[in-house]
Amino acid sequence: MFNCYPSININITAVRDNYLAIKDYVSNNTVVSAVVKANAYGLNAKIISDSLYDAGCRDFWVAYLKEAIDIRTVLPNDANIYVLQGFDKDDIDLLKQYRLTQVINSIEEFNIAKGNGLDLVLFFDTGLSRLGIRPDDVDLLLPDLKDEKISYAMSHLACAEDIYSPYNLKQKQVFEEILSKIMDIKKVKASLSASGGTFLGPEYQYDMVRIGAFLYGIQPSPSVLQAKNVVSVKTQVLQRYSIQPGDGVGYGFTFKANRNTKVAIVSIGYSDGIHRKLSNIGKVLFYSNTGECYKSQILGNISMDLLACDVTTIPDECTCVGHEAVLLDDNYTINDMAAELGTVTCEVLTSLNYNSMRVHITYNT
Amino acid sequence: MFNCYPSININITAVRDNYLAIKDYVSNNTVVSAVVKANAYGLNAKIISDSLYDAGCRDFWVAYLKEAIDIRTVLPNDANIYVLQGFDKDDIDLLKQYRLTQVINSIEEFNIAKGNGLDLVLFFDTGLSRLGIRPDDVDLLLPDLKDEKISYAMSHLACAEDIYSPYNLKQKQVFEEILSKIMDIKKVKASLSASGGTFLGPEYQYDMVRIGAFLYGIQPSPSVLQAKNVVSVKTQVLQRYSIQPGDGVGYGFTFKANRNTKVAIVSIGYSDGIHRKLSNIGKVLFYSNTGECYKSQILGNISMDLLACDVTTIPDECTCVGHEAVLLDDNYTINDMAAELGTVTCEVLTSLNYNSMRVHITYNT
Structure with a gap:
């Protein structure tokens, strides 16, 4: 079978x-936990959880109870699994x-949970x-905190990606105030930061960071x-030809050639998770046998299953029919x-369409 | 289990x-074929093909050979299945x-296909x-056309959504010229239009239209x-509270309240296929018991698993915790x-994440 299917390597x-x-x-004293919600951001929560457990990780976060049962x-x-959202009796x-450990997000949820001997995290x-x-x-x-098993009090930063944002410190101060009220009643561990917050420095790391x-x-x-880099996406060239000045490319002709242009048609599209907004913006990479990397511009609107790119200045042997076209990799x-x-x-x-039967998924271990 | 999962109804x-x-x-003489590539645009190619076959459809288009074998x-x-892209010996x-019928997209593919007794479509x-x-x-x-089984000569319009585009007629004329050359050698049926082209009128419909x-x-x-309307997406309210003027909502605080605002936190996010670009733009619908529909504005950046919306002016009984929140439906x-x-x-x-284990899919038949 002509191997023209997109593939994702994880x-x-x-x-x-x-x-x-x-x-x-x-x-040293900060636990590094793994956020594997949304199927580990699409990459396969079971495979990644299994591998991280082997690497020593013992704390895993998911959004839904269903996801927790799955991993x-x-x-x-001995691995702790925390369910971030949704709770009922x-x-x-x-x-x-x-x-499983239930994250409690409201006083109403706390009132349902209390007295049942559940492992809880309090999210503020x-x-x-x-x-x-x-x-x-x-x-x-x-009043009801004393008898509950609370493994962590936690919160989450809104602007952690911006190290200069005054809100980081402001949220930290609010968190500290809440922590001190809790600590008056019982000692609990604290967690404030995901990846972004972790890089704000040790004072944001507390007892646990939650890394996704x-x-x-x-x-x-x-x-x-x-x-x-973890993810690579590759596919193949299906066709290549030259167009003339004035020729349009793709639906609505949002690209028109102003010179002779060599076009490669590549077997991937927005239904595979390559956002249509990358039309006329995104890149496709081609490699020579000796590993030289050439960046090609996407031309015109991306289709559901196909896209076109400009290979005018790339050596022909790197863009011929059947040659690999790379949408994502280390470069x-x-x-x-x-x-x-x-x-x-x-x-x-x-967004990548990991579960489509036409996308081939491989794992590097 | 708290039923807080997003669901998609098809x-x-x-x-x-x-x-x-x-x-x-x-x-009357135009065949209506069904385009079921990309898993019927996500909606399940097998279920839809099966149902359309029952309704009398006998022609189905997919992108890849794998998809064809699947349906x-x-x-x-007696159903014809056409493979649109990728062909090798x-x-x-x-x-x-x-x-299966192979769509031939280049002279090189034709030269590989010819003489093998395959059912072919020629795509120009x-x-x-x-x-x-x-x-x-x-x-x-x-020269080699006479002995081949060619069920259709076909093409595809670039600007069919714009009924005023001069390119529609221009492409039709190029198609007619090609058809006349082919017809000099053998009689083949013709297909030019997908949904858009079909609505340009009978002169664009030829022997078959390809409807996706x-x-x-x-x-x-x-x-x-x-x-x-075919697709509905629903989920539930996880939490509701009021924020004060000056309070920000979501990552980066791209929304800030300028008045007291009642916020509902809804259990769906961009990993479920609700584009993050709908942040501060998209709507969430809530219904009363008597069927009244209320449109709520999405507030701030959509998160991976959650979004916030403004329910200030919506009756409380329509937005309480556990109440249905609608992202897509007939309204x-x-x-x-x-x-x-x-x-x-x-x-x-x-884009909708049909295959995520946390999204519940139902079919109305």
């Missing part, structure tokens, strides 16, 4: 290396059965205005630590694509 | 109704084994500058025919969301 070794790099980076199949009971039995909203116990509600918790983005190759800015990473798209790198990751 | 009856509406609309499992041999046996590029036999290459085909977009609820403009369709995103409606469809 470098599990790089995920482990990124985990170990963070462990080296943070304070428990590969994680022994019907969940109590499953939480116990799979030895210190300014992000997303899920979390409101600062005004903290006093309502205190960096594990999967998302580069913090400024780059105090270099994330290894044009998810970070580069996100910058061109004007979105967060996490969205580039979660 | 209305198969609406797909069938859209198919039957197109059959009514087109000329052959539900389509009897290694494919010949599989094409015969599964009784009449100006889109995507895949297809180049007009200059048509003469090279002619309209089947799945994508509304042509101008609306000569009303597409029934806010994929077409509406695409307009707000500034992309094609097809991308809204293919």
Whole structure:
């Protein structure tokens, strides 16, 4: 069968290396936990959880109870799995059965959870205005706190990617105030930061950092630590030809040639997760046998299954029919694509169509 | 288990109704075929092909050979399945084994295919500058055409969504010239139009139209025919509270309240396929028990698993914790969301994360 299918390679070794790099980076007493929600940002939560457990990780975060039960199949009971969102009394039995820790996001959820012997994390909203116990509600918790098993009090920063944002310190101060009220009643560990916050320095790391983005190759800015690239996306050239000045390319002719232009038609499109917004913006890489890398410009609107790119100045032997065309790799990473798209790198990751039967997934270990 | 998972409902009856509406609309002698590539734009190619076969459809288009083999499992041999892209000599046996028709996109592919007794479609590029036999290459085909089984000569319009575009007629003229050369040698049927071209009128419909977009609820403009909505996306409210003037919402605080604002936190995010670009733009719908519909504005940046919306002016009983929050339905369709995103409606469809274990998929038949 003509091997013209897109393929995604996920470098599990790089995920482990990124985990170990963070462990080296943070304070000695800070636990490095792994955020594997949304199927590990698309990359396969089971495979990644399994590999990180081997590397020493014992704490894993998911969004939903369903996701927690799924990764428990590969994680022994000495691994802690935290469920970030959604809780009702019907969940109590499953939480116990799979030895899961429930994150409590409101006083109402706390009142349902208390007295059931559950492992709990208390999540406080210190300014992000997303899920979390409101600062005004903290006093309502205190009377019932003593008898509960609270592994962590946690919060989450809104502007951690911007090291100069005054909100980082402001949220930290609100968090400290809440912590001190809690600590008056019982000693709990604290966690404030995900990848971004971790790089704000040791005073933001507390007892645990929750690392997702960096594990999967998302580069913090400024780059105090270099994330290894995890994801590559490749496909093939289906056709190549020259167009004349005035010829349009793709739906609506959003590109028109102003010179003789050699076009390669490449077997991937927006249904595979290459955002259509990369039309006339994104890049496709071609390599020579000796490893030289050539960057080609995407021409015209990206289609559902295909895109066109300008290979005029690239040696013919690198762009012939059947030759590999690279959408993402170490030389044009998810970070580069996100910058061109004007979105967060996490969205580039979660948008890739990992579960389509026509995209071939491979894992490097 | 707290039922806080996003769910996608796919209305198969609406797909069938859209198919039957197109059959009514087109000329009597025009075959209506179904485009089910990219897993029927995400909606499940097998289920949709099966249902359309029952409704009388006998012609189905996919992008890849793999997709063709997949839908052959539900389509009897009297259904024609056309493979749009990628062809090599290694494919010949599989094409015969599964009784598939190969679309030929270049003179090189034709030279590999000829003499093997394959069912072929010849795809000509009449100006889109995507895949297809180049007009200059048509003469090279002619000597070998006589003995080949060519079911259709086809092309594809670049600007069919714009009924005023002069390129529609221009491409049609190029197509006619190619057809007349072919017809001098052998009689073949012709197909030029997908959904958009079909609505340009009978002279664009030829022997077959290839309908994808309209089947799945994508509304042509101008609306000569009303597409029934196919896709609904729903989830639930996880938390609700009020914020004060000056409070920010979500990462980077791209929304700041200028008055007391009631916020609902809803259990869906960009990893579920709700584009992050809908931040501060998109809508969430809430319904009262009596069916009144309230539109709420998304506030701040959409997160991976969550989003916030403004429910200040919506009756409390419609937005309480556990209440249904609607991202897409008949009152806010994929077409509406695409307009707000500034992309094609097809991308809204293919972006939804149908295969995530945390999204529950249901089918209405």
